[in-house]
Amino acid sequence: MNQYEEEDLTPRSEEEAAEMERDFRAAIEKSQQSEKGWRFGLPGNEEQDARLERVFRTAAARRMVAARELREKEEKRIAELIQLPLFPYPEATRIVSNDMARSALFSATQGADRKTLKDTVLATIDGIEIIFTGEQLNQDDHDLLMQLVDFARHKPFGEEVTVPANVILSALGLEKGKSQHEQLKAGMKRLLTPLVTIRNTKKRLTYYGHIIEEAVQDEASRYWIYKLNAKMRLLYDKSSFSQIEWEGRRGLKRKDLARWLQAFYATHADPFPLSVEFLHRMSGSSAKELWKFRENLRKALDALVGINFLLAWEIDAKSDLVSVQRAGKQKDNQLSLPHISHHLNQSGKGTQ
Incomplete structure (x- = not known):
C-alpha cells in the first residue's frame, strides 16, 4: 500500500x-x-x-x-x-432580499418605459454588484416576486409550488379578468427569462441565474406550478432580508417610485440623508430631468407617510439631501446607520 x-x-x-x-x-x-x-x-x-x-x-x-x-x-x-424553509415572519408582511432592494434591479419605471438590457451593470449601493441581461424589471415584478416567495414560505426553497392564478391576483390586489391573467403571464415570463448576477462583496457571495427556475400553467384550471431558483435562497438568509407591511404596499399601486423607496428604506433601520441625485440613479427612474424626479420624489415620500411607513421627511433646499424618519422599530437584519440630524416637521411632510 x-x-x-x-x-x-x-x-x-x-x-x-x-x-x-x-x-x-x-x-x-x-x-x-x-x-x-x-x-x-x-x-x-x-x-x-x-x-x-x-x-x-x-x-x-x-x-x-x-x-x-x-x-x-x-x-x-x-x-x-x-x-430550510424561509425564516419565519409575520403573515401580514412580505420579505425582500436586501441585495435586490438596495439596487435598480426592480426599477421605479412604468411598464411602457421598460428597456431590454444586455450585460448591464445596474446601480447598487457599495458592496453589491448586479449585472443584468433581459427585459427590465420594475415594481410590479417585485410585487409578484414577493408574493411568490410568500407562497413558498413553508417549503424548502426551490421546491415546487402550486397555486391558483386567481389567488395570486387577489394577493396582488388585482382583478381577475382576462387582461389581469395576461399581465400575470407576462410577469412570470419576466421573472423566468433574465440572467442575473448578484455579488455581495462583503459576504464574498455571488449568485448567477434566473429568479424563477421554471413555471407551468394548466390552462384549463389556471393553476400555476413554479419553482424559485434554489440557489437564490442564499439571498434570503435570515440576516439578508427585510420585511414590508403588505397592505400598505398594496395601497401604493401604480406608485412606482414610492414602492421602490419603501423597499429600499425597509432595509435601513435608521436611514441617513441621501442626495436626490443618488436616489434618482439608484431607483432606475425613467425621469430624465432631476427637477422632474425631485417633484415625483416629494409625491412618493408623501405617499409613504400616508401608509404610515414614514413618520416624516425633508429635502434640504441647499444640499438637496433627502432625510426620512422611519416608523416602527429597528430590526436586526436592517442596516444600522447614523441618526438623521435634519429637522423634520410634525405633519410628516417635508420641507418643500
Missing part, C-alpha cells in the same frame, strides 16, 4: 488529478529556480530527485485533499441552507 492510499490522498476525479499535477509541477519549477537548497533535475542527483519528487507529490496531494474538504464543507453548508 502506497502513502497516497494510507492517507487517502488518491484523486477522486480527473479534475483533482490535474489539479494535483499542476501543483506538483509548480513546486518542481520553483525548486529549479531556487538559489538555495536542493535544485531538482541536476545531473547525478537522480536518487535525491526521486526522494524530492515523492515529497512534492505528497505535499501536492495533501493540498488537493484539503481543497476538496473545504469545497465539500461549503457545499454541505449551502445544501443545508437551501433545504
